Amino acid sequence: MNEAEAVVVGVRVRPFQDREIQNNASLCISMSQKSTSIFDSSGKDTMFTFDESFWSHDGYEEDRTGYLRPKPGSRYADQKYVFDTFGKRVLDNAWGGYHCCLFAYGQTGSGKSYSMVGQGSNKGIVPISCEEIFRRIADDEAASHSYEVMVSAIEIYNEAVQDLLIPVESRPRKGFEIRESKILGVYIDGITKRPVDSYKTIHNTIEEATTHRTVGSTLMNATSSRAHTVLIIEFKTVMAGSTRVSMINLVDLAGSEKVKQTGAEGERMKEGAMINKSLSTLGNVIEKLAEKSTNPKKAVLVPYRESKLTRLLQNALGGSSKTIMICALSPASSNYEETMSTLRYADRAKKIKNKAVVNENPQEKLMRELMEENQKLKEMISGLGAGRTFDARTFEDLGRKQREIAEAEAALKDMQKTFQERLQEDRQRQEEQGRRRGTVVNPMVPMIVNLNQDPQLQGRVKHYFMEGKTVIGCGRHQEDDSDSESGSDKSESTSEESEEELEPDITLLGFGIKREHAIVVNDGGRCILRALNEDAAKATCLNGTPLDRLLDMEPSKCLQEQIEGGFLLTHSDRLIFGPCYFVFVDPNTGTAEALIASGEVDFTMAQMEENRAKRSATEKRLRKSLYSPSMILPGLEGEDQLQEMAKELGEARRRLELKDQLLVAKDQELEELRRQLAVLQGNPEDQELLYGRHEKVSMVIDSTFEEALAQLTALEAMFSSRARTSSSQAKAGAALA
Numbered sequence: 001m002n003e004a005e006a007v008v009v010g011v012r013v014r015p016f017q018d019r020e021i022q023n024n025a026s027l028c029i030s031m032s033q034k035s036t037s038i039f040d041s042s043g044k045d046t047m048f049t050f051d052e053s054f055w056s057h058d059g060y061e062e063d064r065t066g067y068l069r070p071k072p073g074s075r076y077a078d079q080k081y082v083f084d085t086f087g088k089r090v091l092d093n094a095w096g097g098y099h100c101c102l103f104a105y106g107q108t109g110s111g112k113s114y115s116m117v118g119q120g121s122n123k124g125i126v127p128i129s130c131e132e133i134f135r136r137i138a139d140d141e142a143a144s145h146s147y148e149v150m151v152s153a154i155e156i157y158n159e160a161v162q163d164l165l166i167p168v169e170s171r172p173r174k175g176f177e178i179r180e181s182k183i184l185g186v187y188i189d190g191i192t193k194r195p196v197d198s199y200k201t202i203h204n205t206i207e208e209a210t211t212h213r214t215v216g217s218t219l220m221n222a223t224s225s226r227a228h229t230v231l232i233i234e235f236k237t238v239m240a241g242s243t244r245v246s247m248i249n250l251v252d253l254a255g256s257e258k259v260k261q262t263g264a265e266g267e268r269m270k271e272g273a274m275i276n277k278s279l280s281t282l283g284n285v286i287e288k289l290a291e292k293s294t295n296p297k298k299a300v301l302v303p304y305r306e307s308k309l310t311r312l313l314q315n316a317l318g319g320s321s322k323t324i325m326i327c328a329l330s331p332a333s334s335n336y337e338e339t340m341s342t343l344r345y346a347d348r349a350k351k352i353k354n355k356a357v358v359n360e361n362p363q364e365k366l367m368r369e370l371m372e373e374n375q376k377l378k379e380m381i382s383g384l385g386a387g388r389t390f391d392a393r394t395f396e397d398l399g400r401k402q403r404e405i406a407e408a409e410a411a412l413k414d415m416q417k418t419f420q421e422r423l424q425e426d427r428q429r430q431e432e433q434g435r436r437r438g439t440v441v442n443p444m445v446p447m448i449v450n451l452n453q454d455p456q457l458q459g460r461v462k463h464y465f466m467e468g469k470t471v472i473g474c475g476r477h478q479e480d481d482s483d484s485e486s487g488s489d490k491s492e493s494t495s496e497e498s499e500e501e502l503e504p505d506i507t508l509l510g511f512g513i514k515r516e517h518a519i520v521v522n523d524g525g526r527c528i529l530r531a532l533n534e535d536a537a538k539a540t541c542l543n544g545t546p547l548d549r550l551l552d553m554e555p556s557k558c559l560q561e562q563i564e565g566g567f568l569l570t571h572s573d574r575l576i577f578g579p580c581y582f583v584f585v586d587p588n589t590g591t592a593e594a595l596i597a598s599g600e601v602d603f604t605m606a607q608m609e610e611n612r613a614k615r616s617a618t619e620k621r622l623r624k625s626l627y628s629p630s631m632i633l634p635g636l637e638g639e640d641q642l643q644e645m646a647k648e649l650g651e652a653r654r655r656l657e658l659k660d661q662l663l664v665a666k667d668q669e670l671e672e673l674r675r676q677l678a679v680l681q682g683n684p685e686d687q688e689l690l691y692g693r694h695e696k697v698s699m700v701i702d703s704t705f706e707e708a709l710a711q712l713t714a715l716e717a718m719f720s721s722r723a724r725t726s727s728s729q730a731k732a733g734a735a736l737a
């Protein structure tokens with residue numbers, strides 16, 4: 001039996017962010033070799049010792065490519081150093097046939113994703129590891145070994161596990177099931193495993209996962225920091241006469257939400273609670289495992305089952321995996337509490353001990369276990385035949401065993417596929433997908449590019465408009481949202497062919513998106529957008545204004561060029577379909593990347609534009625009725641009545657004008673917040689705060705507007721009732737006369 005080995009724990013402190021510098025933030029962390037100290041406001045320090053303390057706070061300079069390297073003689077831990085210290089260790093373990101896991105833990109904005117994924121030329125552990133895997137494989141080609149690599153990518157959001165390698169529209173609503181069987185251990189049922197044979201294919205697979213994550217987050221209206229993401233690399237070494245398999249789990253945990261600080265409510269609060277549930281269960285699991293390792297004789301119950309995350313990482317945390325944890329720290333004393341809690345977390349984690357084992361010949365092992373289990377099953381059944389009495393529990397066991405055997409048989413069948421067969425299947429899948437979606441990666445084709453609240457996810461999804469027609473809609477998905485309620489026609493389409501017909505070229509999901517929602521006709525590079533029905537026209541906005549309203553406008557007043565019931569799209573036009581925000585890119589005018597980088601168009605701006613347009617339509621109607629002479633109702637008679645009415649009208653106008661002034665001021669405030677948000681790109685924590693303020697200002701605008709609306713509607717009702725009374729009085733008077 002192998003010796004128990006402690007979880008390897010490192011902490012890394014990031015530089016101050018611009019806003020922290022502006023606020024004269026003070027540093028509360030110091031590091032000396034492997035120890036890290038944290039200082040409270042009175043200057044009292046608490047010291048911790050870890051396997052590594054990475055100082056990435058200062059002492060760096062930017063090279064020509066934007067890479068942050070240490071200044072000569074400085075102790076700055078750059079991305080390469082962190083990879084060489086921790087990332088390499090993961091790969092060495094995988095090469096040795098051990099399961100391994102690397103976690104990034106820390107509060108929102110502390111630098112987890114920077115260490116795991118990186119930014120620009122400062123690549124993180126995930127991309128460097130992927131490059132390194134294929135570099136090592138190439139170096140080893142002469143040897144008698146061969147290697148097979150498969151990748152899965154998952155996300156855990158609101159306690160649902162989603163497969164990031166399938167399109168969002170194919171996701172099961174409640175996510176994928178995590179199952180546990182005696183033979184197969186803990187696994188996610190039905191998750192995609194993509195064979196990859198080069199850095200390029202693994203890179204493309206990760207990009208695809210990020211794109212799906214983006215689409216998903218748009219629908220959930222969430223930023224990337226609210227989900228846990230796990231990249232699972234199954235790494236197999238095939239040697240003469242034996243094979244070794246290692247599962248590498250690279251985990252970027254969600255940041256713990258500071259609910260009070262961001263003022264999260266409703267869904268966001270639930271979301272925060274869910275993340276905190278996963279993280280706090282992770283904390284409890286770490287605590288219990290540390291207790292168990294310190295006192296092996298004590299019976300300790302580890303609550304793995306209390307969250308999806310801990311269930312999934314059960315093996316990595318308390319099993320046979322070699323595990324590394326990197327805890328990201330904010331240097332600012334304003335984050336003292338959170339940083340202290342991260343350090344305590346890290347301190348507890350280093351007490352956990354695992355017994356890693358080499359995973360040799362998994363196929364043979366599975367076959368052996370299957371035979372054993374089959375034998376047990378036979379014995380149970382023959383016991384049944386021999387007339388022995390069985391209680392309900394035994395029947396339950398029998399059923400479970402049969403299920404487990406069936407699952408293991410399916411897994412064995414899957415294992416028996418050769419790697420070449422898998423690659424071939426995957427190529428076919430890609431070709432098929434390309435055909436169905438008409439996906440092209442041609443920079444000269446007009447396209448729409450997604451806008452997202454999270455700058456990391458902005459500009460990631462591109463939909464192209466090929467020459468001819470492109471239909472946009474939700475197809476046969478999400479029918480409960482709209483179409484099905486009003487008598488779905490989907491039930492009639494049973495044949496594969498008719499389902500195929502229903503598939504739009506661009507599938508968008510979300511409230512308000514119709515099965516066949518809109519069409520874009522590309523006629524020699526000129527793209528014309530048209531809604532396909534009335535409801536879709538209401539739920540589609542061009543530069544903030546719904547298409548139904550644009551259609552009703554007099555052509556001279558409409559800023560959009562109308563062509564046969566459709567609208568000509570021009571570079572940087574904002575398009576909103578239900579909850580999905582995009583910007584149109586005309587390749588003859590500019591590229592998507594340049595447009596997004598210019599900051600000229602972003603999610604907040606598109607959202608503000610939409611809100612403003614919504615308001616202005618109603619405002620116009622009310623203003624017209626309030627200020628028009630027809631408001632001095634014809635049936636009114638007598639000096640007194642007229643004077644009273646004029647007074648009431650005057651007051652109503654004044655109230656409206658005050659509200660109007662407030663709205664203008666708040667709009668300016670919003671514009672300023674948007675400008676600040678654009679400057680703060682890549683600074684999630686500050687953005688969270690600003691978004692919070694942004695939401696509040698938007699709420700004030702909405703409620704002010706609602707109030708004005710209510711006042712005016714009441715006034716209108718009062719006038720018309722008075723008009724009715726005075727005209728009936730007039731009629732009665734005339735009759736009497």
Ligand SMILES: Nc1ncnc2c1ncn2[C@@H]1O[C@H](COP(=O)(O)OP(=O)(O)OP(=O)(O)O)[C@@H](O)[C@H]1O
Nearest residue numbers: 014056108109110111112113114225255682683684
């Ligand atoms: N070691 C580092 N060197 C330079 N900049 C860093 C470093 N670590 C983090 N940063 C910067 O700090 C900011 C926050 O980092 P990052 O996005 O990785 O945080 P996070 O913990 O992943 O946040 P979230 O939980 O919201 O996803 C980013 O702008 C990043 O560029």
